[in-house]
Amino acid sequence: MKASQKDFRSQAARAVRDCRVFFLCGDEAGVQDAAQLIVSLLPDPGERIEFSGAELRRDPVRLGDEARSTSLFGGNRHIWVRASGDEAHDAVEILLSGEAEACPVVIAASSATDKSRTAKLLAPRADALVAMFYPPDLPAVTMAVRGMADAAGVQLGGDLAERIARAAALDTRIAQSEMTKLALYLDASPQAPRRADVAALESIGARTEDDGLMPLVNAALSGETHKLAGELRRMRELGLSPVGVLLAFERRAGQLAQLAARLGPRGDVAGLIDSEAAARRVFWKDKRDLVAQLQRWRGRKLARLIARLGELHRALLANSQNAELLLAQGLADISRAAAQRNQG
Numbered sequence: 350m351k352a353s354q355k356d357f358r359s360q361a362a363r364a365v366r367d368c369r370v371f372f373l374c375g376d377e378a379g380v381q382d383a384a385q386l387i388v389s390l391l392p393d394p395g396e397r398i399e400f401s402g403a404e405l406r407r408d409p410v411r412l413g414d415e416a417r418s419t420s421l422f423g424g425n426r427h428i429w430v431r432a433s434g435d436e437a438h439d440a441v442e443i444l445l446s447g448e449a450e451a452c453p454v455v456i457a458a459s460s461a462t463d464k465s466r467t468a469k470l471l472a473p474r475a476d477a478l479v480a481m482f483y484p485p486d487l488p489a490v491t492m493a494v495r496g497m498a499d500a501a502g503v504q505l506g507g508d509l510a511e512r513i514a515r516a517a518a519l520d521t522r523i524a525q526s527e528m529t530k531l532a533l534y535l536d537a538s539p540q541a542p543r544r545a546d547v548a549a550l551e552s553i554g555a556r557t558e559d560d561g562l563m564p565l566v567n568a569a570l571s572g573e574t575h576k577l578a579g580e581l582r583r584m585r586e587l588g589l590s591p592v593g594v595l596l597a598f599e600r601r602a603g604q605l606a607q608l609a610a611r612l613g614p615r616g617d618v619a620g621l622i623d624s625e626a627a628a629r630r631v632f633w634k635d636k637r638d639l640v641a642q643l644q645r646w647r648g649r650k651l652a653r654l655i656a657r658l659g660e661l662h663r664a665l666l667a668n669s670q671n672a673e674l675l676l677a678q679g680l681a682d683i684s685r686a687a688a689q690r691n692q693g
Contacts, residue, residue, distance in 0.1 A: 350364070350367075350368070350472070350474070350475060350477065350478055350479070351463065351472050351478075351479045351480070352364065352478060352479070353481075354375075354379065354480065354482050354483060357383060357480050357482075358386070360478075361383075361386055361390055362390055364387070365387060365390040365453075367475065367476065368453075368475075368476050368477055369451055369452075369453055369454065369476050370441065370444070370453075370454045370456070370471060370474075370476065370477040370478070371384070371387050371453070371454070371456065371477070371478045371480075372441075372456045372458065372461075372467055372468055372471050372478070373387075373455070373456065373458065373480050374458045374459065374460075374461040374462055374463060374468060374479070374480070374481050375459065375462065375481045375482035375483055375603070375607065376459065376482040376483055376484045376485070376600070376603055376604075376607075377459040377596075377599045377600050377602070377603040378485075378520050378521055378600060379482025379485075380457045380459045380482055381457060381459075381522075382521075383482060384429070384455050384457045387453075387455050388429070388455060391425075391427060393424070393425045394427050394453075395424045395425030395426045395452075396424070396425070396426040396427075397426070397427060397428075397429055398415055398426060398427070398428045398429070399428075399429045399431070400412065400415075400429075400430045400431075401430070401432070401436075401656070401659060401660070402430060402431065402432030402433050402434075402436025402437050402458070402656070403436060403656055405430065405432070405437045405439075405440035406436045406437070406439070406440075409439040409442075409443050410443055412428070412430070412437070412440035412441065412443065412444050413440070413443050413444040413446075413447050413451070415428060416428055416444055416451035416452050416454055417447060417449045417450070417451050425452065427452055427454070427455065428452060428453070428455065429455050429457070430454065430455065430456040430457065430458075431457050431659050432457070432458040432461070433458070433460045433656045434458065434460050434465065434606075434652050434655075435461065435465050435466045435467050436458075436656075437456055437467060438465075438466050438467045438470065441454075441456070441467055441470060441471065442470060445470075445474075459599070459602075459603040459606070459655070460602070460603060460606035461606075462607065462610050463479055463480075463481035464610070468481075484519065484600070484603070484607070485519050485521070486519075486629060486630065487511065487514060487515065487519065490514040490517070490519045490524065491507070491510045491511045491514045493524070494510040494511075494514050494524050495507070495510045497524065497528040498510065498528060498545070499539075500539065501529070501532035501538070501539070502532060502539045502540070502542040502543065503531055503532050503535060503542070503543060503544075503545050504542050504543065504544040504545065505545050509545060509546070509550065512550070513527055513528070513550075517562075519600070520596055520600050522596060523562075523593055523596060526593065527553075531549060531550065534549060534552060534553045562589065562593070562594055562597040563597065563635075563638075564576075564583075565577075565581065565583075565584055565594060565597075566597050566601050567642075568580045569598070569680045569683050569684040569687065570601060570602075570605075570638075570642045570645070570646065570683070570684075570687055571642055571645070571687060572684060572685075572686075572687030572688030572689070573684070574681075574688050577680065577684050581676075581677050581680070585673065591672040591673055591675075591676040592665050592666065594676060595658065595661060595662055595676065598658055598680075598683075599655075599658050599659075601642070602646070602651070602655050602658055604631075605639075605642055605643055605646050605647075605651060606651060606655065608621065608622075608625070608639070609643065609648070609651055612643070612647075618640055618643050618644050621643075622636050622640050623636070645687045646687070650686070654683065654686075657679070657683065661676070664679075
């Protein structure tokens, strides 16, 4: 079965009752939110077993084996797969060929689309769910920020809500972090609302567009290696979270994957970005950077980038004390890979 982004939340509870495989693709933030919702709706999620798509591509039988095995600790379990494109296709095909009951399998595939081989394999089945998520536009995220503000007891004007949305690079997770800090600073709550202004945003060090995450993202993904050290230093000076920075990279990589899917192997990159900007699916300010990045990151190279970002994300979570160093090393490797196009 398939669910649209609009209907996903209303269909999620029924899908959890009826389905055992959940293939969630498209926008990184939307995919992660949806995957977490599915797990939260499981009657008893139990133990989580995690796989990367690369692991399942190397050993596709492993998914079915794990899904049908018994937890070492007793009780239920579920499997969470973080995949790039169709990495998990063969593993899912083998899983579906088995007859024994399997535990729920949630596949977060932010670089895939609902036209991918895995999606086409699962969509006709009553025991599987496919859902595609699209990057939010500025009005939608601005509205979401205002909703966050209302829930936190922060009275926020439209201009400030849009400023937070832009500075968060349209990532609602980053915007929520900013809103939480703002509510704490104002001592705001739904029972005791407080009005926010520009001074309050500046007092908590809230990001602006110029002081946000995108200069670092663009320097690394555009292969501007000479800018990277300065942007990493600015990241440390602003106290930006390494994981928050990486989320912005994952969102941009997901956006590039969707653009690449629409472009095809021999498409006109600049023409595509112009049409996306005309349809207000990308910011006009982002056009130059998106053209440069889409010219560098396509096909297998883009798939490797998404996989590398996933590995880096897990490394940051596992080693928070050295997160800044790990992030700097990872972004340096990515920037050098992007710069290779300039040399050839």
